[in-house]
Amino acid sequence: MDSAEATDSPGVTIGVNGHTITPESQMPGGDLFNESASSNYILVQLTDLPTVDQEKELHELHVQFCSVIPPTSWLAKYEPSDLSPVRDLPFVVYANPYHESLSLNPAWLDQLMEERGPQGLVGAPGTPTTAAPAELHDVVIMLHARARTPEEMLNYLVSDLGIPKDRLFLEIMSLKGSLAASEILRISKMDDVKSIHPEPRVESFSHLVYHTIRATLPEARGNFMEVVEDGDHTGPAPMQVDEDFDGDDEIITIADSGLDDGRIQKGPNDMMDLHPFFKDRIILLDARSNGTGLDFKGNFITRAGKTDDWTGHGTYVAGIALGSYGELQASPAIQALGSRLDGVAPKASLVMQAIMGCPSWDATTRRYRGPPVQLKPENFAVAKVYLDPFYGYPANYLATGVPGSTVPIPDPNSTVKYRWRARIHSNSTGGIPTQTSHGYAPGGTRLDEMLYRLPDYLLLYAAGNEGDDPDVVQHFPDGQITGSASAKNVLTVGACFNDQYVRVRNPPPGPLWNAYRSQARGGEMVESRHVPRFSCRGPVASTNPSAPYRDIIKPDIVAPGVAIYSALSQAVLEGVPRKRAGVAPEPGDTYCKFGTGTSMAVPVVAGAAALLRQALRRRNCPDPSAALLKALIINGAVDLSRYRPKGAVWPGNPTTNGGANLLTKDDMEPAPSNAQGFGRLNIADSLENVTDTTHCGWTDIKFGSVEALQPDQTPPAEHIYPGDIAPPPAHQLHSHVANLKVTLAWNDLQGEGLQNRLALRIEFPDPRFNIAVGPGGDARLARMANNNVQKLEVRNIKLSAGLAFQARIFVRADNINVDVVRGVKVAQGYAICWKIWYSVEGTP
Template structure:
């Protein structure tokens, strides 16, 4: 079981003081009552919390706000009598929330340097952001010009040194203090590797290309900033260009955003570069949120958050959002308010699929991994980079010159691709896709560059990075969404789309820390009802009730095999379960996948011999199943071993036999 953690700080409840403000306080009162103006506690139970115990706590005015790991909860508790909680047989200990836990570890150094931070308020905070901001100005002497209120009055951004941040952490309504990191971009061969040409039952049936899907790209900008007079790859398919980093401009002098857009849904042709050049969803429609500011950074003076970007996309009926940007490397970052923002939005808008680049920090030294912040969110699809098949020399494509060059291996994970796991030990990236020497559309407002390869056509350019892999995956999501809608699923959930993508991914043979669940294979992910016989999917829901916290699906092996049997004597079963969890560094609703084949001992998702309490993506790969016994029963079980934070939890389940 994972240890409890707050803002990247592991702790034990027993080690915390009874009164964080005055640790020398004495007398019986010290043990029985909370300090004044303290409404947030951490509560540890003897065992996973059961439903009757949950109701008991509710009757005692305990509001369970976030599961922290290790049978420990962050709670709002307005009464002062804490002894009544400690006296409960199922409670191991309860203490006030310590201010030190509110500060990220990186903010605890005593170097005196001023840092820009986000002060995130507690859920149900007693004080408003305006009140806290005024209190900070009055007591700590921070200028109002250095303070802004963001994200619907739930975040205060300011600059201060360590001493001032420690004082701010003592304010009860403050939930966390997190350093603001500078953001950066993570800079038709790929279509072949991804098997992006998807058809129906025969070569003459429909080819799926992302029709009627709207994809939002949050990036530098788009071409010349004119949605009507576009680069040839996007003619007639740009719905809206939204300025964010600059007050009115949406053009792309950098070139990054236009290249990304082309990888999602570009549809062009170049005789000089070999013919058709397409993204993975060449019939989808585009919305661009231009993040580039006048200094070449992201967001500029805009106070919009990631949640605001997602909400804006949803308002325009765009259910796929792709992001090829993230924090500049300093160290591996924890699950933070950016992760929370994403997970909160997807858990409350379960039809929104969000893709994020894993990052280009694979060459950086680290104790565990590289992936953090946005890409560490549980509910996004974090995308790493695998190598392309193009012939190259010194990591560059040199058009039509083959002397001394080497063909890339799609099973290699790019050296720069950020590795997992996250600091929370979660599997990331989720998947990988080609990200080296990707040929895509060049912005007409960007200067020519041959850094990643020489193009002989000025309308097209090469680039490399997880930035390039991510939009290819976003286009695959658009195609999957199209196939589901044509099969009668009107509003596919992000969990179902992610489960299909992950279940269809193929192993590169590399470690999970590098490849996640494998390299995307779009054709292998598509399931067409009445046509695809060896695969299936469903969406279900667990309720926080004793008789409805388990789901069981029974399959018969023969129903998943061709009538005349497979070519081999044994087959491999793959089952993937995905759900969009509530925000929090730990799993808030821990549900588990368990698979049984015939009379063999069952296996749990990811770990095999025991349940996984860290990941909301779980997979069982069961090879060597004899194909001759067509009556073999396959049992898929999804259950909640611990009481859930909410009343219910939706999930998606996908299976295949090959």
């Protein structure tokens, strides 16, 4: 019986590494069909997700699942050469070897073949490299699960292919290398190799939009804690928190261009003090770059050992997250705006990793320019960039955390005392989508693997600023998010406006500040319910519409990122383009500037996470998971489509770069959507979810614990949270409706698409209000079934005044995959939070 006879299901098209794979290509006569297994890895498509009994049946045939390719396909290890026993199973659509051509993106393969030139066929694995390559590519080599370990693969490439060891670097479940085209083509044919990707180009996401203006900020703590009337509450303000949250004892790590003049303490002959925004709160300035360049006299200069901020970007970002003006007074112009100058978490501490490249003088433009990011090759490794601050410097990079892995853990015999450990890592940088470097791998794969094993590490990334870039829109009209920002376990942040006046037509020439327009000067108010065109939209960028990661919801959230006012670096080089360095709002103000971009939105959310960690630690939760922080942030988010008039994607100036495109629609789609994710950050509401123990609740279930969702149970493992919640307060007894919102989040195994599948549903005494994630509801409920964050909201639930509100919240494990490093299925942890509020019937 062949695969076409095995089932009535016609099969579905899937995407693998830029390839579109149809069922027909896997059947006899198809271009990828192979009668016997020529590889130890196979693609298996099933009629549905396998039951426990079907999994056992496949396991008895030596099929070892590695990763899901949604909706019902699997990449699996299979060492026998005869595939017929698998193909004969009635629930198997097809089973076929993982073809070696799938390891390289088709567009990139063409480039590599052209670059290699007419050199004949690529040598088989084991053929030594004889000539030193002239041009090297920074690449990430992703290995199959259950294959050789990264250490074993590195040793093989050195000994058998003759690749110099200093061009290869270990990562958690992969290798990074600097390789020639011929070497890449050789390695791509190795059976242990799942895929090879170019290391995405990384740059900072500051984006000075011509029509940005000064911000008129709402009255709330810090610059960005918006307290809005959004229909979720009756009364003047939703936040009723009697505590003061300022981020004290929290640590935020920022990987960026450096900080101010690069010194915590000034020397005896120095004239400059460190920027007053950061006084006494810097833990470490960490030099990560090895960039080189030439100054205006032609002298060699280097970034090695340097942590000063020559672009101004890192200082500005750090000021948003945790800057504090202290006793200093703002300039008269800023005071007149009513703007507050403290960052979101003004007492948090800072670790700054300086990753920006070196400036180099351009004699033509007579300005300094430089590559966006220039790290030492070994500093590209995930283990170094992220895990050093996690473990408190330095991480023991190659210590074995679990069998077969290189997950760094602190060495108990080390002489280094781990005095502090950061749990929030903010990145206002990211990969730029191109035709050959896009989608989930390699950036998303590496980060998901790391964060799955470090569940209390919150990693934030900017969504990017290419939403209105004509080249990006042409190649990826349905989604521009790529690289690290595409990781399921990362909190990806887009930008929204910030309640400000904008001149939207024909910005005048001259200095950028001339584009700021007050109402008196003809400006138009653009409120924070609007998302600017430049903020990258989801889903994850891909030229393959059937790619399995297309249902992942990105960005997760949006936050104010237009015309934000923050710290200006004193080390900005004269000659750096003003667009890049930013401008002070008025002459003589040396401390602050305005700036715009998703770079600015990320530290807003990082600061919010620090406040939430502080609130949770005060409530006997010393090590909150990243999933819990994510759930709280998203549960508090405001759905911009609920505004009247509706929130919109701001069309901006139609004459600017990008012109009119599909992103200029008027109405905002309801959350979750590709423009706003789950909505706009509302720190006040998220904090209230922690502090109000009468009408709110949260639970943090750790991975592998006895409380976690256990695998392979029939029926599937399910947790139930009874919902007897207090009745309305006395002053709201006139209200007769309740509203409930619940958010579930978990760290998923690495893999394109959802690997560990959970499902959220709510049931009420009146079944008319029941709601569940999955098919049967609207498209948003169906899409969330393929996402590791799920949010349900029910409004206008009728109840009797004075009686307790009742609901039951269910979390079910529909599928838990094998953690291939450990070789077993691990009980799935998660975080859940809920909030109830009361309102007059009919309140939107």
